[in-house]
Amino acid sequence: xxxxxxxxxxxxxxxxxxxxxxxxxxxxxxxxxxxxxxxxxxxxxxxxxxxxxxxxxxxxxxxxxxxxxxxxxxxxxxxxxxxxxxxxxxxxxxxxxxxxxxxxxxxxxxxxxxxxxxxxxxxxxxxxxxxxxxxxxxxxxxxxxxxxxxxxxxxxxxxxxxxxxxxxxxxxxxxxxxxxxxxxxxxxxxxxxxxxxxxxxxxxxxxxxxxxxxxxxxxxxxxxxxxxxxxxxxxxxxxxxxxxxxxxxxxxxxxxxxxxxxxxxxxxxxxxxxxxxxxxxxxxxxxxxxxxxxxxxxxxxxxxxxxxxxxxxxxxxxxxxxxxxxxxxxxxxxxxxxxxxxxxxxxxxxxxxxxxxxxxxxxxxxxxxxxxxxxxxxxxxxxxxxxxxxxxxxxxxxxxxxxxxxxxxxxxxxxxx
Numbered sequence: 001x002x003x004x005x006x007x008x009x010x011x012x013x014x015x016x017x018x019x020x021x022x023x024x025x026x027x028x029x030x031x032x033x034x035x036x037x038x039x040x041x042x043x044x045x046x047x048x049x050x051x052x053x054x055x056x057x058x059x060x061x062x063x064x065x066x067x068x069x070x071x072x073x074x075x076x077x078x079x080x081x082x083x084x085x086x087x088x089x090x091x092x093x094x095x096x097x098x099x100x101x102x103x104x105x106x107x108x109x110x111x112x113x114x115x116x117x118x119x120x121x122x123x124x125x126x127x128x129x130x131x132x133x134x135x136x137x138x139x140x141x142x143x144x145x146x147x148x149x150x151x152x153x154x155x156x157x158x159x160x161x162x163x164x165x166x167x168x169x170x171x172x173x174x175x176x177x178x179x180x181x182x183x184x185x186x187x188x189x190x191x192x193x194x195x196x197x198x199x200x201x202x203x204x205x206x207x208x209x210x211x212x213x214x215x216x217x218x219x220x221x222x223x224x225x226x227x228x229x230x231x232x233x234x235x236x237x238x239x240x241x242x243x244x245x246x247x248x249x250x251x252x253x254x255x256x257x258x259x260x261x262x263x264x265x266x267x268x269x270x271x272x273x274x275x276x277x278x279x280x281x282x283x284x285x286x287x288x289x290x291x292x293x294x295x296x297x298x299x300x301x302x303x304x305x306x307x308x309x310x311x312x313x314x315x316x317x318x319x320x321x322x323x324x325x326x327x328x329x330x331x332x333x334x335x336x337x338x339x340x341x342x343x344x345x346x347x348x349x350x351x352x353x354x355x356x357x358x359x360x361x362x363x364x365x366x367x368x369x370x371x372x373x374x375x376x377x378x379x380x381x382x383x384x385x386x387x388x389x390x391x392x393x394x395x396x397x398x399x400x401x402x403x404x405x406x407x408x409x410x411x412x413x414x415x416x417x
Contacts, residue, residue: 026248027208028255029238030058030157030221032088032132034066037225039074041232047081050239055249056081058219060088060132060157063119072123079125084251086130086157089116100133103144113152130253132157155256197230201237202283208241209282213275213291216322217255245282272321272329272412273396278309292319302406310408312338315345318397324387325414331385331396332411334378335370338404344370345401347383353390361392367399378408384415 031038038059046055061068061075068075079085090099099105099112117127131153133145149156204220211218220238225231242249250258278289278297288295289309294316302310337343349366368383387394396412398405 025212025246026250026255026258027212027218027220027238027242028058028084028250028252029235030060030132030219030252031223031225032060032221033223034059034061034068034075034088035224036067036071036074039068039071039078041225041227042222042235043078043081043083045232045235045239046083049236050243053239053243053249054082055239055242056083056251056254057249058084058086058252060086062089062134063087063116063123064089076124082251084130084253085125085128086132086252087116087120087128088132088134089119090134100145106144106148109148129154130157131155154253157252197233201230201234204234205237205241205283206285208238209280209290210292211322212245212247212282213280213289214320214322215272215324216320219252241282272324272414273319273410276409276411278311278408293317295319298406310406313398313401313405313407314403315397315399315401317401318395320393320395321412322393324391324394326387326389326391328384328415329387329412330382330415331368332380332382332409334380334408334410335373336378336406337373337375337402338406339375341402341404342372342374343402343405344372345405346370346399348395348397348399349385350395350397351385351387351391352393352395353388355390373405387414 029042031042038057038061042057042059046057059078063069075085100109120126120128131149133156145156208218208220220234222231222235225235239249241247273291275289275291278292278295280290281288282290286297288297289311292311294314296312298310298312331347331349333347347368347370349368350363351366352361352363355362366385368381370379370381373379398407
């Protein structure tokens with residue numbers, strides 16, 4: 001069932017929760033390092049296999065190095081087609097892969113960037129508006145980089161030293177609203193050859209489905225693309241997911257514009273958990289709902305008219321909310337225990353807050369106890385917590401939940417003005 005259809009029909013017996021679903025419905029596919037396969041295969045997939053959908057990729061290209069640098073006319077063609085072309089140039093010659101990530105080189109950044117701009121103009125491209133930070137040990141993005149890039153580009157794909165949570169490998173953001181973008185673009189490495197191609201592709205699709213369900217914008221990242229190792233099929237799988245779910249595949253620059261114009265995706269009252277009835281499974285996994293880790297859909301005998309679809313949770317279950325609405329948020333859910341069990345458990349809201357100057361994350365936790373639950377009736381529970389301007393995302397967990405703990409109809413929305 002489409003998210004908007006599901007949530008239009010979703011309601012509780014509680015007048016505190018007016019509103020509508022209003023989360024982003026798009027994703028971006030990122031390709032790094034300027035491989036010839038980006039034009040020969042990825043661009044061909046977008047242009048010829050999905051021409052009716054206006055899908056566009058995002059390509060980080062080293063303008064002075066790499067295979068596409070040898071055929072600049074292909075870069076220009078991709079740009080004119082509508083793809084996002086980001087500069088991904090390392091220093092040349094590449095003496096230090098972490099050049100852009102180390103503030104001690106700051107006095108050299110401007111000169112190197114001027115050379116890059118000249119290189120863009122030489123092949124017929126306008127000045128770059130996007131910069132995709134090259135990799136390398138120690139290539140962190142901090143205050144010095146923000147101060148340098150802020151006046152020069154529209155957005156940055158940077159490497160921030162954040163915790164690896166929820167399979168998040170990297171974050172992309174712009175400079176207009178750092179905390180918002182930090183929490184909404186959920187990046188993951190795509191399959192890059194080797195290993196089990198089918199397994200890796202399924203993993204990418206699951207990450208994308210989960211990010212969408214949690215309110216994020218998924219950004220799978222590939223390097224080389226091949227028809228022989230599963231990478232091309234992984235790109236097609238993402239396109240198929242988008243077509244089936246009715247999502248757009250946007251260049252990152254367009255996605256950032258959408259994110260900055262909050263009228264395109266949010267409202268004063270908005271569902272924070274995009275899968276409150278546990279019904280969506282965009283990746284085809286019928287054992288758990290999208291966006292929920294270690295959470296199992298239970299038998300139809302538990303899915304009664306009173307509670308709808310039901311899941312079994314334990315103390316490892318969790319979901320995330322990216323880019324939450326600021327202000328007072330309220331969680332509402334129904335809970336009960338399996339036959340033969342009694343007890344209570346805590347619901348924990350772990351708020352991850354980012355310092356807008358240093359990009360250092362901190363976290364705090366708010367606990368709510370359900371009180372006694374039994375096996376014969378669903379208990380309707382609610383509690384409130386605050387989300388401030390520094391909160392990038394939050395995690396919902398169920399500490400000390402015993403085996404046989406059921407939940408249903410979980411919802412979290414902003415209340416008040």
